[in-house]
Amino acid sequence: MAADVHKKKSWEVPNGSLAPGDGQHAERSESPTPGLAQGTEPGAGQEGAMFVHTRSYEDLTSPEDGAAAARSPEERRGEPAEQSSMEQISKDFSELSTQLTGMALDLDEEMRAGKEGKLEPSPQTARRDSVLSGKEEEDVTMDAWRSHRKHVFVLSEAGKPVYSRYGSEEALSSTMGVMMALVSFLEAEKNAIRSIHADGYKVVFVRRSPLVLVAVARTRQSEQEIAHELLYIYYQILSLLTWTQLNHIFQQKQNYDLRRLLAGSERITDNLLDLMAHDPSFLMGAVRCLPLAASVRDAVSSSLQQAKAKSLVFSILLSGNQLVSLVRKKDQFLHPIDLHLLFNLISSSSSFREGEAWTPICLPKFNSSGFFHAHISYLEQEMDLCLLLVSTDREDFFTVSDCKRRFQERLRRRGVQHALHEALRTPFYSVAQVGIPDLRHFIYKSKSSGLFTSPEIEAPYVQEEEKERLLGLYQYLHSRAHNSSRPLKNIYFTGPRENLLAWVTNAFELYVCYSPLGTKAGAINAVNKLMKWIRKEEDRLFILTPQTY
Amino acid sequence: WAQQGTVTPEGPRPSHTYKVVLLGSMSVGKSSLAYRYVKNDFRELLPTVGCSFFTQILELDEATVKFEIWDTAGQEKYQSVCHLYYRDAHAALLVYDIANKQTFSRAKLWLEELEKKFLPDEIVIALVGNKTDLAAEREVTTEGEDFARTKGLLFMETSAKSNHQVNDVFMAVGELWHGSSPFIVTEMLLPASPACTTP
Numbered sequence: 001m002a003a004d005v006h007k008k009k010s011w012e013v014p015n016g017s018l019a020p021g022d023g024q025h026a027e028r029s030e031s032p033t034p035g036l037a038q039g040t041e042p043g044a045g046q047e048g049a050m051f052v053h054t055r056s057y058e059d060l061t062s063p064e065d066g067a068a069a070a071r072s073p074e075e076r077r078g079e080p081a082e083q084s085s086m087e088q089i090s091k092d093f094s095e096l097s098t099q100l101t102g103m104a105l106d107l108d109e110e111m112r113a114g115k116e117g118k119l120e121p122s123p124q125t126a127r128r129d130s131v132l133s134g135k136e137e138e139d140v141t142m143d144a145w146r147s148h149r150k151h152v153f154v155l156s157e158a159g160k161p162v163y164s165r166y167g168s169e170e171a172l173s174s175t176m177g178v179m180m181a182l183v184s185f186l187e188a189e190k191n192a193i194r195s196i197h198a199d200g201y202k203v204v205f206v207r208r209s210p211l212v213l214v215a216v217a218r219t220r221q222s223e224q225e226i227a228h229e230l231l232y233i234y235y236q237i238l239s240l241l242t243w244t245q246l247n248h249i250f251q252q253k254q255n256y257d258l259r260r261l262l263a264g265s266e267r268i269t270d271n272l273l274d275l276m277a278h279d280p281s282f283l284m285g286a287v288r289c290l291p292l293a294a295s296v297r298d299a300v301s302s303s304l305q306q307a308k309a310k311s312l313v314f315s316i317l318l319s320g321n322q323l324v325s326l327v328r329k330k331d332q333f334l335h336p337i338d339l340h341l342l343f344n345l346i347s348s349s350s351s352f353r354e355g356e357a358w359t360p361i362c363l364p365k366f367n368s369s370g371f372f373h374a375h376i377s378y379l380e381q382e383m384d385l386c387l388l389l390v391s392t393d394r395e396d397f398f399t400v401s402d403c404k405r406r407f408q409e410r411l412r413r414r415g416v417q418h419a420l421h422e423a424l425r426t427p428f429y430s431v432a433q434v435g436i437p438d439l440r441h442f443i444y445k446s447k448s449s450g451l452f453t454s455p456e457i458e459a460p461y462v463q464e465e466e467k468e469r470l471l472g473l474y475q476y477l478h479s480r481a482h483n484s485s486r487p488l489k490n491i492y493f494t495g496p497r498e499n500l501l502a503w504v505t506n507a508f509e510l511y512v513c514y515s516p517l518g519t520k521a522g523a524i525n526a527v528n529k530l531m532k533w534i535r536k537e538e539d540r541l542f543i544l545t546p547q548t549y
Numbered sequence: 550w551a552q553q554g555t556v557t558p559e560g561p562r563p564s565h566t567y568k569v570v571l572l573g574s575m576s577v578g579k580s581s582l583a584y585r586y587v588k589n590d591f592r593e594l595l596p597t598v599g600c601s602f603f604t605q606i607l608e609l610d611e612a613t614v615k616f617e618i619w620d621t622a623g624q625e626k627y628q629s630v631c632h633l634y635y636r637d638a639h640a641a642l643l644v645y646d647i648a649n650k651q652t653f654s655r656a657k658l659w660l661e662e663l664e665k666k667f668l669p670d671e672i673v674i675a676l677v678g679n680k681t682d683l684a685a686e687r688e689v690t691t692e693g694e695d696f697a698r699t700k701g702l703l704f705m706e707t708s709a710k711s712n713h714q715v716n717d718v719f720m721a722v723g724e725l726w727h728g729s730s731p732f733i734v735t736e737m738l739l740p741a742s743p744a745c746t747t748p
Contacts, residue, residue, distance in 0.1 A: 240626060264575055264596035264624035351597045354584060355620070359599020360630055374599075394633055397602070 041507035042535040043446030043453065043542035050326050050546040051287070051450035052335040052365070140167035140175075150226075151216040152233060152273060155180055157209065158255040163233075163266065165273055169259060179214050183207065195223045206230040210250035211237070220472045222479035225283070229276050232337070235364045236272050239341050240265055243368035271348030272341075278468055279321055281343075283478055284509070285336055286445045286452040290322040291429050294539040296419040301325045301547045303410035307403045308549040311393035313372065315403070319384050319424055321347060323451075323543070330548040335365035336450050342374075346386050352376045356404070358397050361390075375400040379408060384424060428456035434533045436526045438518040440498065443474060444534055445509040446542065453534065453541040460497075470498075474511050477502040481509070492520055499523060564613035567726050569719070570635040572659045573644035574652040575623035578679040581709035582644065583620040586719050591710050597622040600634050607723055614723045635663070640673040640722040645693070647678040647706065648686040653693065660700065673725050675703035677718055682708040 038044070138145045145167055153172070154163040159180035161169035169176075183205060186193045196203040204226040206213040213230040221229075238246065241261060249256050262269075276282045292300075304315045304327045313332050317324040321343045328334060345361070346352060360371040375389040375397065387407065389400050411417055431439055433455075441461070445452035461470045473495070481488050481504045491502040499514045501523050512530065514523055538544065571579040580594045580601065587603045600621050607614040619634040621627065635641060643659050645652040656676060663674060676697045678689060697704030703721055707714045 261626040263626075264622070265626075267595065345598065348595075349598050350595050351580065351601060354580075354588070354594075355601040355603040357597075357599055357601050359622075360627070361599075376598075394630070401602070 038507040039448045041446050041448065041505075042531065042538045043444070043451055043544075044448040044507070045542075045546055046544050049449050050328060050334065050543065051339070052333045137168040137171075138166050140171045149217065149219055150273070150277075152230070153179065153214045153216075154233065154237070155212050155214070156250065156254075156256070156258060157212065160255055160257060162211065162237075162258045163262065163269055165270065179205075180212060183212055194227075197223075202226060204230065206234065208234045210247060219475075221475050222483075224482070224484070225475060225479055229273070229282070232272060232276065232282065232340070233269060235337055236269055236341060236344070237262070238364035238368055239338075239345070239362045240268075242362040242371060243364065244370075268345060268348045272344045275321070275344055275347065278464075278471060280443050280452070280454060280471060280474060281321065281336075281340060283471070283475055284443060284445050284452050286450050287336055287339055288322050288452055288454065289541060289543055290319050290324045290423060290427055291453075291540050292324065292423045293419065294544070296416050296423065297325060297543065298545065299414045299416040300411065300420065301327060301543075301545070303407050303414060303416075305547045305549060306410055307407035309391070309396065309399045309403050311391040311396045312389055312400065312403065312549065313392055314388075314390040315407075316342065316388040316390070318343065318346070318386050318388065320427055322427060324385070324420075325543065325547075327547045327549060334363070338363040338365045342388060346376065346388070352386065353378055353381075356401055358400075360394065363390075373397075373400075375404065377404060383421070384427075385420070431455040431458060434530055436529055438514045438522060439512065439526055439530065440515060441470065441513040442530060443509075443511045444530075447507055447509065449542060451542050470513065473498070473500055473513070477511055492523065501527065503527065562613055563611070564615065565726070566615045566617060567639040567723065568617045568619065568637060569640045569642065569722060570619040570621065570638045571642045571644055572621055572631065572635065572656075572663075573623055573642075573677075574646070574649075574655040575625075577623065577644045577646040577649070577652045578709050579623060579642075579644050580620050582642070582677070582679060582707065582715055582718075583618050585709040585712060585715045587618070589712070591712070596624060599627060599630070605719070607720070609723065614726075616719065616723065632666070635666070638672060639726055640675065642675050642677050642718060642722075643702075644677045644679050645689065646680050646683075647689045647693070648680055648683040650688040653678075653689045657696065660702075669701075673703065673722055674700075675705065675718060675722060676700075678704075678706040680708060680710070681706050681713050682711045 148166050150165070152163070152165040153161070153176055155161055155176040157180070159173075159177045161173050161176045163169065164172050164176075183193055192207065193205050195205065200218050202215075202217050202221075202223055204215045204217070204223050206227050208231075211234060213234055215226045215230055217226055219226075241249075246258075249258070249261075281288055300317060304317060304325055307315070308327075313329045314334055315325075315327045316339070317326075323339075326334070326339075341363070342361075351357065355377070357374075357376040359374055359376065361374045362368065362371050371394070372390045372392060373394040373396070375387075375391065377387055379385045379387055387404055389403055391400050393399075411420075431441055441455060441457055443452060443454045457467050457470060461467050473493075477491055477493060477500055480491055481502050487504075488502075489504050491500075493500040493502075494516070496516065498516050499518055499520075501510075501512045501514070503510045503512075510527065510531075512523070512527060514526070518526075534541065571583060573579055575596060580597050581591060583601070583603055584594065585591055587605050597620060600619055603616075603618040603620065605616045605618065607616065619638070621631050621634050641659075641663055643656040643663075645656040647653075660674065660676075663672065676693060678693045693706070694704050696702075703718075703725070705714050705718050705721070707718060709715055
């Protein structure tokens with residue numbers, strides 16, 4: 001990779017804070033060192049990033065956790081949506097006033113009239129949905145229910161159940177009442193409950209008025225990581241309703257039964273929890289790309305870029321939970337959390353397989369007060385390639401639908417379909433390609449691009465629980481590396497069944513799993529070799545030249 | 550009406566595009582009806598997110614008819630955006646589940662809403678009682694047909710699962726729009742399934 005491809009301008013990072021100083025990025029060095037500046041590590045984009053910059057995992061949680069959660073609810077009432085600088089930018093994005101005012105009005109009317117039972121009472125819809133999703137409601141008095149590794153509950157501040165991962169919410173209303181009592185009791189003392197640790201369980205509370213989220217877990221995750229997952233659930237709910245509407249509802253009627261509005265979407269939340277248990281994307285706060293030859297990816301990106309429309313903000317092509325290409329409006333950045341929510345939405349619904357979907361969707365990290373409209377469709381039957389076109393204009397269905405047609409036409413004309421098909425046949429690469437005998441698996445994240453790469457999980461991690469155990473080990477290393485009171489940069493962990501190494505720098509994060517027979521010196525040697533390999537393969541494993549319209 | 554091609558000896562055939570919207574409660578089978586009609590297949594589907602769009606082209610005797618089918622989500626949270634989907638519609642299918650009385654009440658509410666937004670001759674409205682395969686659990690008997698008659702709606706009972714009268718609903722709507730007398734069509738439709746005839 002030649003160094004002179006980098007024009008000075010291309011390093012301007014929009015929010016300014018993370019752009020490396022001039023000169024620091026002059027070399028894309030062959031063998032990265034701990035002092036490697038952000039933006040020069042393998043996988044760093046040549047044209048700047050696609051995503052909102054989140055320096056690290058802490059960025060995703062701590063500003064909110066720290067400041068907002070410490071205050072009492074009285075202080076927080078009437079406060080506008082959590083605002084990151086990105087949301088501020090997005091507010092200026094004038095066309096984005098696609099709020100569903102209609103819905104708010106309908107609700108008002110309905111609440112005044114008090115005809116709640118007249119439409120569809122939620123028990124009915126809940127029953128129907130559980131039938132549809134094939135999820136049998138569990139008996140909450142059984143041992144099987146108690147033995148789940150992680151329970152997640154969402155409740156309103158009035159103590160009303162909103163969601164439970166296992167078992168019906170009705171059966172759990174008294175349990176949730178107790179949870180709310182705990183929260184309220186401490187708040188009365190101008191304090192806040194964060195977690196309870198007892199008997200191998202962690203009970204973690206996340207308060208996001210008007211909701212309270214609680215996890216009861218006996219996983220190896222840290223409290224911080226569990227709280228992070230709960231935040232994802234909160235954002236998932238926002239993506240369906242918007243922050244504005246959620247607050248409006250509870251301001252109108254404190255004991256509103258939110259399950260009415262979430263009916264039919266429980267499986268999206270269920271799916272998100274399952275996904276977080278085995279997909280490292282959420283832990284890394286980064287996005288994985290489908291391995292694809294750079295020339296093919298560039299052709300796909302250009303085709304997407306050319307099939308633009310005035311109202312389009314993001315055009316995203318994805319396969320499974322891997323990104324193929326993302327084209328964005330200039331100056332508009334997607335947050336990895338928002339992209340994860342989109343991935344989850346698509347993977348949890350089979351309905352996109354047929355026809356073209358057109359749905360309101362809120363991207364809570366981008367703007368939690370408004371809806372975008374997303375056009376979602378698969379490119380071809382029986383091919384796992386989903387196109388997502390995010391528009392600001394809910395009236396623009398036919399224009400956006402035509403963008404899809406134009407995109408497909410360009411793909412055909414460029415003749416990359418065959419190569420794309422081939423790439424989809426092997427969506428994961430084998431760790432054997434790296435050529436390091438003791439190496440079993442790794443996760444490498446480029447911080448500046450917000451992208452990560454990871455090979456397929458192979459033997460001996462064949463069983464589902466073995467895979468989860470491996471992810472659990474990564475979670476453990478990650479939590480040690482990102483411990484807020486005592487962060488670590490290098491960790492070498494020797495276990496009975498494998499050895500692991502974690503290396504966190506300003507530019508990248510690397511987690512490596514070796515066979516238990518290797519030595520520490522061997523592991524460190526292997527890291528250098530691995531980094532060289534990633535550098536060599538970076539244009540296939542990452543998106544180095546993200547495009548804008 | 551099964552004629553193929555767009556050019557007849559008399560010249561190019563006229564073609565019409567009709568927008569048809571499916572409305573109704575969650576889990577009454579709106580997507581299944583659309584899927585059966587467009588793909589002639591049935592499978593258990595998960596709840597629709599937002600709205601799904603399908604097109605289907607019909608070759609009628611005198612014209613080519615293109616249906617733009619908007620299959621809406623029955624979930625309450627999407628109901629406020631539904632007006633986006635039914636605006637300018639030529640036809641609406643109000644779908645309920647014959648084995649669930651509440652969904653029938655909901656279909657009536659949908660009719661009230663449509664009556665507020667459309668003039669009577671602007672839109673063809675069909676009341677569709679779906680899931681006749683669940684006849685053993687039937688909760689809505691003759692009320693559907695009676696209600697349709699008093700309101701002047703097309704009425705039909707269907708089953709997307711067993712492919713009962715699904716094509717007919719769409720055909721009836723199409724025929725009505727391209728010029729046949731509404732009365733003929735309504736009469737043709739009224740002797741519905743035996744389970745539904747008035748005693």
